[in-house]
Amino acid sequence: MVMTMTSMIAKTMATAAMTALVTGSALAADLHVLNWKGYGADEPWAIEAFEKATGHKVINDFFNSEQEMLTKLRTNPGLYDVVMINAAFNDQAFNEGLIEPIDTSRIANYANIGEEKAKSPMLNHDGKVYGVPWVWGVTAIAVNEKSFPTLPTSINVMWDPAHKGRVVLRDDAVEAIQFGAIATGQDINDIKDMDAVKAKLTSLMPQIRTFWSAENDWNQMVAANQIDVGTYWSGSADRAKTNFKLPVSLVIPEEGCVGWLDAFSIPKGSKNVEGALAFINYMIDPAFYTEWVAKVGAPVSANTKALEALPADAFNRVVMGDPKIASRITFQAPITDAQREQYLAIWQEIKVNVK
Incomplete structure (x- = not known):
């Protein structure tokens, strides 16, 4: 049975308050969070409830790419207390000494994180946890329903001349190259024929x-009926339909899609570790998650209890939990600096062809 909104808020506040007492963080303190803008962890109603329950004042800062996130960590040591990191970039943050090990015994809700996500080698190093799984989703394609009486099934719809000038891609070299790999029938984590990827994207x-670079960009274009189809994140597509009532449908192509896992880490030199632990616990709480889904729309929670609290017909249970869909998802693995530089060089060259 799904909790009422009032009971969910009450439970979330109670859980956060209990964590504050357990960790000794009841005293008010600033909590600096580095995050994607408009991505759950900065929802005003959630921040208000967390601050009221714990006394910590949340100060958000934002980034538009993982590389920008890493740069902010490098150039502002000791400023941030919590950072959201795509698991595929956790290795890099760890190797550069940008994040600290996390004492998960002080995060009550960690016990309900799915085992596969909790034990991800991308988040665990030298026997210690450096990232707490939060949500996961996919980069697939989303369509403007006004342009598609029948939803497409193939990624190749983006190459259909009928949609010329009405296709969008996220301006991210890694994601673009991986998308090109899927379109050429290759493994995103083991690309054998980069020339084929380059030719396909060209x-x-x-x-x-x-x-596009931000969720709002995509939504504004579809609201103005300027686009037909483009790469998009699953949670964003859900929010576009749920929160903004836009004519958007997510399509998981038969060729496959890119999977990603987002996690919370504690930056090296955090001045408010206690508050960080309380914040992470709050953000993986089923009460917060179910309210986030109901009010806004969200990716898939890494907390099994949170998913179980959703209605049986919820998108994140029915669609994202479908084994047939799961078989089409390949999760991003870490890439080397050399690979990243190669992807960026190819991507910059390809983009020149857009007038």
């Missing part, structure tokens, strides 16, 4: 209207 450029 052939897509005449179709492109623009490149």
Whole structure:
């Protein structure tokens, strides 16, 4: 049975308050969080409830790419207390000494994180936890329902001349190259024929209207009926339909899609570790998650109890939990600096072809 909104808020506040007492963080303190903007962890109603329950004042800072996030950690040592990191980038943050090990015994809700996510080698190093799984999702394609009486099934719809000038891609080299790998039938984590990827993406450029970098960009374009189809995140597509009532549908192509796992880490030199632990515990609490889904729309929680608290027909249970869908998802693995530089060089060269 799904909890009422009032009971969910009460439970979330109670859990956060209990964590504050357990960790000794009841005294008010600033808590600096580095995050994606408009991505759950900065929801005003959630921040208000957390602050009221714990006394910690949340101060958000934002980034538009993982590389920007890493740069902010490097150039502001000791400023941030919590950071959201795509698990595929956790290795890099760890190797650069940007994040600290996390004492998960002081995070009550960690016990309900799915075992596969909790034990991810991307988040665990030298026998210690450096990232607490939060949510996961996919980069697939989303369509403007006004342009598709019948939803497409193949990634190749983006190359259809009928949609010329009405296709969008996220301006991210890694994601673009991995998308090209899928379109050429290759493993995103083991690309054998980069020339084929380059040729496929180059052939897509005449179709492109623009490149997007923020969720709001995509939503504004579809609201203005300027685009037909483009790469998009699953949680964002859900929010577009649920929160903004936009004519958006997510399509998991038969060729596959890119999977990602987002986690919370504690930056090296955090001045408020106690508050960070309380914040992470709050953000993986089923009460917060179910309210986030109901009010806004969200990716899939890594907390099994949170998923169980959703209605049986919820998108994140029915669709994202479908074994047929799961078989089409390949999760991002870490890449080397050399690979990243190669992807960026190819991507910059390809983009020149967009007029």
